[in-house]
Amino acid sequence: MKLGINGMGRIGRTFFRVLWQNKALEQLKVINDIMPKTHLIYLLQYDTVRGNLGVKINETAGGIEVNGHTIEVHQHDRPENIPWGKAQVDTVVEATGIFTKKADLEAHLRAGVKRCLLTTSGGTDIPLYIEGVNEADYQKEKIFSIGSCTVNGTAPLVKALQDFSPRSLYVNVIHAYSSRQNILDSYYPELRRTRAAADNIIPLHINLDLSLQRLFPGMKDHISSITSRVPVPCGVLADMTFMLATPPASSAQMVEHLKQKQQQMARIMQVTHDPIVSSDIINDPHSLTIDGEFVQVMDNHVKLMVWFDNEWGFSNRLYDWSNRLNNIE
Ligand SMILES: NC(=O)c1ccc[n+]([C@@H]2O[C@H](COP(=O)([O-])OP(=O)(O)OC[C@H]3O[C@@H](n4cnc5c(N)ncnc54)[C@H](OP(=O)(O)O)[C@@H]3O)[C@@H](O)[C@H]2O)c1
Structure with missing residues (x-):
């Protein structure tokens, strides 16, 4: 499965670290955030709460490289402009905290991704699945939320x-x-x-x-x-x-x-x-x-x-x- 993340703030970057820790970073193909790439690399490398990532992140022409794995990086401020389709991303994790309405999330689908997972609860028109409560009810909806922390x-x-x-x-x-x-x-x-x-x-x-x-x-x-x-x-x-x-x-x-x-x-x-x-x-x-x-x-x-x-x-x-x-x- 190919993953993308929109919004590399606290949650986007922490998820990046969890993928890295679980040797699953190769799933992550595309990152999008409005911040400059220099800042993204710096904030992924160093973190006041978590410490140094422990592996060097290098800049490439189109993104970043970590331990031989390359990840595309974009700076679009609207979901519909992110080239998920071109990179054949299956699932985007929407973690900006800005795009929480169903109409906003549909824009990710129009940009070519198969499904969009929201990192906050969203409205009642967005199905909500919580691990340990109702995750088994997931009906393969294209847009869904896994709630908040x-x-x-x-x-x-x-x-x-x-x-x-x-x-x-x-x-x-x-x-x-x-x-x-x-x-x-x-x-x-x-x-x-x-x-x-x-x-x-x-x-x-x-x-x-x-x-x-x-x-x-x-x-x-x-x-x-x-x-x-x-x-x-x-x-x-x-x-x-x-x-x-x-x-x-x-x-x-x-x-x-x-x-x-x-x-x-x-x-x-x-x-x-x-x-x-x-x-x-x-x-x-x-x-x-x-x-x-x-x-x-x-x-x-x-x-x-x-x-x-x-x-x-x-x-x-x-x-x-x-x-x-x-x-x-
Ligand atoms: N923090 C938590 O403990 C936590 C836990 C679970 C769920 N959540 C949820 O996860 C979501 C993100 O929370 P967070 O704490 O990670 O927030 P955050 O640290 O503010 O991160 C959001 C990131 O998205 C970027 N961004 C803003 N507008 C954008 C746009 N138009 N396009 C692309 N990127 C954009 C922000 O850049 P700028 O900083 O430059 O604006 C920032 O880097 C929220 O819905 C939150 O409720 C948070």
């Missing part, structure tokens, strides 16, 4: 708790800052996003609740979500409080239940009893890691604290999808 970091747990008939869920996603915030106070359309990301705890609205309700329609109108952006560059701790119709008798029973689920979803979800902090989750490939020390059952409520590396975990799900698509070609 946050949907991947929470939905498998909602599924794991279905045995206790969850009635409602409050989530506060305590999340690293992102490129959609400012480093110093300056203009941004959303007022709280104007504030310095590395100096503040910044609460924001998110639409995680809508994505979870699509996946679990039985909980419609009973899921509420916010995010608290905190001064770390990577890493998430999601604070999830469920109300359950049939709760387990104790916190210990809940931990046992989650450990059983972990065996069924080993690649996606794990339980840890190590006393970790956010930097310890960096480079963890799971979608979520449940903090076993903070599993609390009280009456009909359970509170769970869930860690994930918002970039690395999600990019490993992108890798899972590239393998799946390879097998169904």
Whole structure:
């Protein structure tokens, strides 16, 4: 299968590293981003969160070369202008954060790619498949989404708790800052996003609740979500409080239940009893890691604290999808 990536920001570049780490970079044929190639090479080589890539990236006339493998590089700002067809790319990973509507994604198809995978939830007209929840339902749609890091970091747990008939869920996603915030106070359309990301705890609205309700329609109108952006560059701790119709008798029973689920979803979800902090989750490939020390059952409520590396975990799900698509070609 031949892959392309549109948007070489945090997710595009992290996925590049996951492909490299898995010796699968030869799948990647074309990269597109509006930044100059010099900057792309520099940012692929060096990364504040991940360190040096560990292999030299060389510039070629039409792109870059890594360990003998060449990748075409383009700088188009519109999907319809990217020559996916000429390079016979099968799947484009759309990771600009700008082209999230179905009409925008159809432009990739017009440019010659067979399918387009969106790296955020998108609208209800874009099918949503989450690893560990409903990936087996994939109907070979040409345009689909694999959700966001946050949907991947929470939905498998909602599924794991279905045995206790969850009635409602409050989530506060305590999340690293992102490129959609400012480093110093300056203009941004959303007022709280104007504030310095590395100096503040910044609460924001998110639409995680809508994505979870699509996946679990039985909980419609009973899921509420916010995010608290905190001064770390990577890493998430999601604070999830469920109300359950049939709760387990104790916190210990809940931990046992989650450990059983972990065996069924080993690649996606794990339980840890190590006393970790956010930097310890960096480079963890799971979608979520449940903090076993903070599993609390009280009456009909359970509170769970869930860690994930918002970039690395999600990019490993992108890798899972590239393998799946390879097998169904
Ligand atoms: N970061 C995460 O933890 C994470 C996790 C899962 C999913 N996601 C989702 O993945 C998407 C990308 O997020 P990100 O954090 O990687 O964002 P990002 O770091 O801002 O990367 C976006 C990249 O696309 C480039 N770009 C902007 N306009 C473009 C255009 N018209 N054509 C081609 N490239 C263009 C940007 O260039 P400039 O910087 O020059 O604008 C940037 O290099 C978003 O939808 C996000 O919600 C993010």
